[in-house]
Amino acid sequence: FHIRSSYREQRLEGRLSRLQSAVDEYNKAKNDFAAKATEEEMRLLRFQRKMDDEKGAGLLGLSLQATMEALMSLGLHKQAEQLYKDFRVPDKRYWWLKLKSMAEKEEWEELEKF
Amino acid sequence: MAAHLSYGRVNLNILREAARKELREFLDKCAGSKAIVWDEYLTGPFGLIAQYSLLKEHEVEKMFTLKSGRLPSADVKNIIFFVRPRLELMDIIADNIISEGKAHSSRDYHILFVPRRSMLCERWLKEQGVLASFTNIDEYILDLIPYDGDLLSMEYESAFRECYLENDQTSLYHTAKGLMTLQALYGTIPQIFGKGDCARHVANMMLRMKREFAGTQNQILPVFDTLLLLDRNVDLLTPLATQLTYEGLIDEIYGITNGYVKLPPEKFAQKKQGEASKDLPTEPKKLQLNSAEELYAEIRDKNFNAVGAALSKKAKIISAAFEERHNAKTVGEIKQFVSQLPHMQAARSSLANHTSIAELIKDITTSEAFFDNLTVEQEFMTGVDTDKVNTYIEDCIAQKDPLIKILRLVCMQSVCNNGFKQKVLDFYKREILQTYGYEHMLTLNNLEKAGFLKTQTGSRNNYPTIRKTLKLWMEDANEQNPNDISYVYSGYAPLSIRLTQVLARPGWRSIEEVLKMLPGPHFEERQPLPSGLHKKRQQGENRTTLVFFLGGVTYAEIAALRFLSQMEDSGMEYVIATTKLINGTTWIKSLMDRPESQMP
Numbered sequence: 064f065h066i067r068s069s070y071r072e073q074r075l076e077g078r079l080s081r082l083q084s085a086v087d088e089y090n091k092a093k094n095d096f097a098a099k100a101t102e103e104e105m106r107l108l109r110f111q112r113k114m115d116d117e118k119g120a121g122l123l124g125l126s127l128q129a130t131m132e133a134l135m136s137l138g139l140h141k142q143a144e145q146l147y148k149d150f151r152v153p154d155k156r157y158w159w160l161k162l163k164s165m166a167e168k169e170e171w172e173e174l175e176k177f
Numbered sequence: 178m179a180a181h182l183s184y185g186r187v188n189l190n191i192l193r194e195a196a197r198k199e200l201r202e203f204l205d206k207c208a209g210s211k212a213i214v215w216d217e218y219l220t221g222p223f224g225l226i227a228q229y230s231l232l233k234e235h236e237v238e239k240m241f242t243l244k245s246g247r248l249p250s251a252d253v254k255n256i257i258f259f260v261r262p263r264l265e266l267m268d269i270i271a272d273n274i275i276s277e278g279k280a281h282s283s284r285d286y287h288i289l290f291v292p293r294r295s296m297l298c299e300r301w302l303k304e305q306g307v308l309a310s311f312t313n314i315d316e317y318i319l320d321l322i323p324y325d326g327d328l329l330s331m332e333y334e335s336a337f338r339e340c341y342l343e344n345d346q347t348s349l350y351h352t353a354k355g356l357m358t359l360q361a362l363y364g365t366i367p368q369i370f371g372k373g374d375c376a377r378h379v380a381n382m383m384l385r386m387k388r389e390f391a392g393t394q395n396q397i398l399p400v401f402d403t404l405l406l407l408d409r410n411v412d413l414l415t416p417l418a419t420q421l422t423y424e425g426l427i428d429e430i431y432g433i434t435n436g437y438v439k440l441p442p443e444k445f446a447q448k449k450q451g452e453a454s455k456d457l458p459t460e461p462k463k464l465q466l467n468s469a470e471e472l473y474a475e476i477r478d479k480n481f482n483a484v485g486a487a488l489s490k491k492a493k494i495i496s497a498a499f500e501e502r503h504n505a506k507t508v509g510e511i512k513q514f515v516s517q518l519p520h521m522q523a524a525r526s527s528l529a530n531h532t533s534i535a536e537l538i539k540d541i542t543t544s545e546a547f548f549d550n551l552t553v554e555q556e557f558m559t560g561v562d563t564d565k566v567n568t569y570i571e572d573c574i575a576q577k578d579p580l581i582k583i584l585r586l587v588c589m590q591s592v593c594n595n596g597f598k599q600k601v602l603d604f605y606k607r608e609i610l611q612t613y614g615y616e617h618m619l620t621l622n623n624l625e626k627a628g629f630l631k632t633q634t635g636s637r638n639n640y641p642t643i644r645k646t647l648k649l650w651m652e653d654a655n656e657q658n659p660n661d662i663s664y665v666y667s668g669y670a671p672l673s674i675r676l677t678q679v680l681a682r683p684g685w686r687s688i689e690e691v692l693k694m695l696p697g698p699h700f701e702e703r704q705p706l707p708s709g710l711h712k713k714r715q716q717g718e719n720r721t722t723l724v725f726f727l728g729g730v731t732y733a734e735i736a737a738l739r740f741l742s743q744m745e746d747s748g749m750e751y752v753i754a755t756t757k758l759i760n761g762t763t764w765i766k767s768l769m770d771r772p773e774s775q776m777p
Binding site: 096097100101103104107125126127128129150152153155156159160 | 571572574575576577603606607608610611612613614615618622
């Protein structure tokens with residue numbers, strides 16, 4: 064239904080409006096979880112577009128986790144941190160990610176500070 | 178070629194021969210030279226019915242794979258399309274015909290639909306303006322394909338998805354038809370048992386089809402005593418668990434399709450001693466696996482931990498047999514030895530193959546990741562902490578392990594806990610969406626709809642009751658010399674097979690309570706036999722049950738049924754039929770939806 068068609072939308076605006084209809088449908092069906100998850104996806108897409116425009120990060124369409132990972136590898140730690148707070152990512156998963164990213168970049172000094 | 182089909186209790190080669198006969202008849206209908214255009218999906222199953230040599234005997238000169246555009250050139254009188262009745266394939270055929278144009282006006286086109294022709298497809302071809310180009314449109318009814326001496330499969334991949342997600346009962350119709358064909362060849366099955374909505378449906382269709390043929394009595398002495406129809410959703414748990422039999426593990430790790438497995442070539446390279454070692458084979462090694470291979474028949478259903486011992490025992494026997502030649506003194510003895518050589522060499526190469534495979538598998542089963550995963554599975558099955566978020570799953574998600582692995586574990590936990598608390602379920606779903614992407618929303622929806630994931634509704638968790646009543650967990654599973662079916666999962670006895678076992682003895686009446694907890698109705702039907710066909714059973718003769726799994730069966734479950742057949746005091750032999758041979762991974766995959774993103 065709406066989600067499927069949203070992926071067929073080439074342009075972001077079209078995709079967002081499809082997702083909005085999905086949110087409406089989910090609300091009608093009283094599926095709170097799905098409605099909320101869809102809203103979050105819309106928020107993520109908007110964020111990704113902003114980042115792409117500002118920094119040319121190429122994030123659009125990635126999952127939240129992959130977005131944070133990409134941000135970290137670009138050195139945009141503040142933005143990654145912001146996502147972590149905004150989307151209430153569980154601490155455990157976030158720290159895993161942070162550790163991995165630091166290890167990959169061999170920022171051992173940063174790692175020490177943990 | 179197909180000798181292994183006739184070893185079993187029921188000679189399944191009869192079915193194969195019937196299928197071959199029908200194929201020959203169709204091919205002869207199109208006189209002259211032929212080229213076959215294959216729907217690629219069908220080539221595997223067809224390979225089990227007829228080799229190329231049979232087709233060649235009937236003037237099939239060329240074979241192509243169906244794809245759009247022009248047909249490859251071939252100087253033949255007939256072009257035959259072997260296809261499943263699917264609209265997207267009709268488009269390709271129409272495209273083929275149109276681009277062929279008038280170039281070959283003397284050529285005849287034919288379509289053979291497998292397993293049924295469809296009005297919709299023919300209409301579609303008509304609208305494309307190509308229907309008139311076909312001389313013959315026919316159907317080739319291939320429902321149940323014999324895979325081994327005791328195993329039939331329809332290889333209908335989407336059956337589970339269609340039945341439990343999309344409410345589409347086409348596959349059940351094919352099942353009922355397939356069972357009718359089987360009864361026409363092997364006699365009416367007097368007793369039908371079943372559990373589940375789909376089982377009920379199939380039984381109803383069978384009884385109705387039988388009434389339609391009421392005039393003609395089947396005069397064949399029945400081979401099967403009982404038919405047991407089982408819905409896959411009665412036992413969602415078993416396929417989610419990692420199979421621990423040899424064949425099961427090969428399937429879990431490398432995937433077995435249509436009786437063949439593709440293995441990484443490195444391990445098999447050193448066998449060609451004479452050749453230069455630099456040209457290592459890069460193509461995966463393809464091996465056929467069935468009970469025609471003596472050694473494989475012996476070890477396929479063993480717990481993997483018992484395979485090593487069996488292989489080394491076999492190695493000793495074979496080398497002892499080769500040593501025999503030193504003892505051969507007379508010409509007669511030497512002659513006898515030489516006559517056995519081909520057999521012994523085959524045995525030796527089969528031993529080498531399986532030793533290599535076992536080594537490959539062992540590398541994986543001894544890894545930490547495999548062990549951790551198995552430990553968690555076993556905790557779930559024994560009911561340890563199934564009601565809260567599992568830290569192992571959480572860690573796996575954080576490390577972005579393959580999504581299917583996560584889904585298998587989460588679903589398993591849900592099934593063992595009869596659903597999650599809302600909070601736990603939402604946590605998992607959020608984790609999955611945030612890590613693997615929002616597009617998996619659809620997959621999660623599917624899993625919920627099919628009953629894998631759910632929230633606990635009022636009633637308490639009944640899994641422990643089921644586990645205890647059916648003895649699903651055996652502490653002392655003996656892997657080397659099994660005395661119970663639980664050996665196939667090193668402790669867990671597959672629920673589906675316990676149901677089968679209890680049905681044989683003491684009967685389902687003893688477990689009414691548990692049956693009520695499992696989804697769908699359970700029922701019993703009788704099909705009256707004409708007098709004179711009632712079997713006079715001799716003392717000690719075993720009864721035969723056909724167990725039909727609607728929605729798929731795993732190799733480990735098959736192993737468990739074979740084990741029951743071999744138990745001396747069971748008095749029952751089993752033949753297994755299914756819509757599809759599955760494992761947890763292929764099963765979950767069939768339920769996944771992944772929209773293709775076209776974002777730039």
